[in-house]
Amino acid sequence: MNLPLWINGQPVRGTGEIARENPADPSEQVGTVRTADAALTGEAVGAAAAAFAGWARVPVAERVARVTEAIVETSTANGERGPLLSRELGKVIGDVQGELGFALALARYDGPVAERLCADRVLHDDEGTLITTADPYGVIAAITPWNAPVILAALKVVPGLMTGNTMVVKGSPLAPLAVTDFLSQVARRLPDGVLNVVNGGADVGQALVGDPRVAKVSFTGGLATARHIAATAAEHVRPTVMELGGNDAAIFLPDADLDVATLQRAVFGSFLTSGQVCMAIKRLLVPAARRDEFVEAYLEAARRVLRVGDPLDPRSTMGPVISREHQQRLTGLVQSARDAGATVHELGVYEPSSDDGYWVRPTLVLGLDDRHPLVADEQFGPTVPLLTYDSVDEAVARANGVDQALASSVWSADEQRAVAVARRLDAGFTFINCHNRAGTSLRASFGGRRHSGHGREFGEAGVAEYVQSHSINSPAAIRENRALGNAYPVPAAAG
Numbered sequence: 001m002n003l004p005l006w007i008n009g010q011p012v013r014g015t016g017e018i019a020r021e022n023p024a025d026p027s028e029q030v031g032t033v034r035t036a037d038a039a040l041t042g043e044a045v046g047a048a049a050a051a052f053a054g055w056a057r058v059p060v061a062e063r064v065a066r067v068t069e070a071i072v073e074t075s076t077a078n079g080e081r082g083p084l085l086s087r088e089l090g091k092v093i094g095d096v097q098g099e100l101g102f103a104l105a106l107a108r109y110d111g112p113v114a115e116r117l118c119a120d121r122v123l124h125d126d127e128g129t130l131i132t133t134a135d136p137y138g139v140i141a142a143i144t145p146w147n148a149p150v151i152l153a154a155l156k157v158v159p160g161l162m163t164g165n166t167m168v169v170k171g172s173p174l175a176p177l178a179v180t181d182f183l184s185q186v187a188r189r190l191p192d193g194v195l196n197v198v199n200g201g202a203d204v205g206q207a208l209v210g211d212p213r214v215a216k217v218s219f220t221g222g223l224a225t226a227r228h229i230a231a232t233a234a235e236h237v238r239p240t241v242m243e244l245g246g247n248d249a250a251i252f253l254p255d256a257d258l259d260v261a262t263l264q265r266a267v268f269g270s271f272l273t274s275g276q277v278c279m280a281i282k283r284l285l286v287p288a289a290r291r292d293e294f295v296e297a298y299l300e301a302a303r304r305v306l307r308v309g310d311p312l313d314p315r316s317t318m319g320p321v322i323s324r325e326h327q328q329r330l331t332g333l334v335q336s337a338r339d340a341g342a343t344v345h346e347l348g349v350y351e352p353s354s355d356d357g358y359w360v361r362p363t364l365v366l367g368l369d370d371r372h373p374l375v376a377d378e379q380f381g382p383t384v385p386l387l388t389y390d391s392v393d394e395a396v397a398r399a400n401g402v403d404q405a406l407a408s409s410v411w412s413a414d415e416q417r418a419v420a421v422a423r424r425l426d427a428g429f430t431f432i433n434c435h436n437r438a439g440t441s442l443r444a445s446f447g448g449r450r451h452s453g454h455g456r457e458f459g460e461a462g463v464a465e466y467v468q469s470h471s472i473n474s475p476a477a478i479r480e481n482r483a484l485g486n487a488y489p490v491p492a493a494a495g
């Protein structure tokens, strides 16, 4: 498989190539994608800019119908895309099927929202006529990571196109195949230039973000990259959406159920996609008095549901991590925890399907200080620290005491108590008695605060990111030939 770029309705050969290996068996080359350079990236932006006026004029209901139809056809057209995504990413086949169905579910949710948001709001009253329109921005640059490449691109492309923007998308060089295939299949079902796909690394990303014809940047990825992108976008004062990493705490309140079903949800909350999920549980906060009970139940739950093995084997629930570099970083992190005196419990059934894949044994780590890098920073892998607390106030303070503020969860037998604690958490999303993908909802906006970024995806807010308001105000006084009053009346002096 060798996939071209997709620019202005055409496959384009590009100037270079990225080869992607199978993380479960690096000797297998899964495929290649062609890459862009700065000139081709400029062509893609130019095509999107030229297509914008025509696409923005298409009535919103028709745009929604066309985007939805393109996604329906693309989602059902290629049965090989699932195994392809699994082989390039190491994601287990069960999860991959969910990932490929996502764009369609999102299109069905976003369509009516886009139609509602794009409708003019008109006010006629004594003050005059006020029309508020919701206009697309123009060309959106979308830059995405590798850990859920199709879902994360869909979260930008579906609302972006439905609201009348045109787009250039750049996926990650670490998992470029399924997303390039998916997006170019959607693009060829839409007018030329409406959706363009480029590939490459930081240089292509910078060429894209720095192009003055780009009106807004939507980025999902890491903090260091976000800083570069924000700086480049600032040159043209372009707005950004930044969906960055998290260091999510799961707070188990003193009354939390610790039955096997609950702890299986907690295990998947951490180890889905080998822990490489922005909204994975990255710290467990457990009452000190219940630590031993928790650990025993957690190890049992992991034994039952966590099975590391060949991602294409439907019995596997966890595959390898994305790269040798990431494997080494994670192994080093666990070793440094051992060196710091932590207790490391190996979890689940561990049966790697090759000797030299990027496997990392899942672990639960006890006894670390909050300043250890495994606790203080996003590990983004299958190792989770368990921290104990003495009071709920302390748990809340420590949950909030890191730089990232993406998601969090509160676990309790009493929903109201859990919600009361959730309100005190500094995060864009809090799950109750669950955590991670299974607990999300198409209608619930998702996004971070502080170092986890700004802007939202999912829900109405995720669609609203792609429109900007325009107020058209015709004061009644002018129509009636009266003098304009003071719009900001001075309050009468007191007394």
Ligand code: NAD
Residues within 6 Å of the ligand: 143, 144, 145, 146, 147, 148, 152, 170, 171, 172, 173, 200, 201, 202, 203, 204, 205, 206, 209, 220, 221, 222, 223, 224, 225, 226, 228, 229, 242, 243, 244, 245, 246, 277, 278, 279, 378, 380, 406, 447, 448
């Ligand atoms: P990354 O920042 O390394 O790469 C993301 C994308 O940015 C890739 O396409 C990459 O090629 C591109 N890029 C890299 N340098 C660039 C530059 N200087 N200019 C422009 N583009 C550049 O991130 P990653 O390793 O692919 O993803 C992992 C991170 O993403 C984690 O921190 C994870 O938590 C986060 N993430 C966040 C969310 C969310 O919704 N908040 C979702 C998934 C992943």
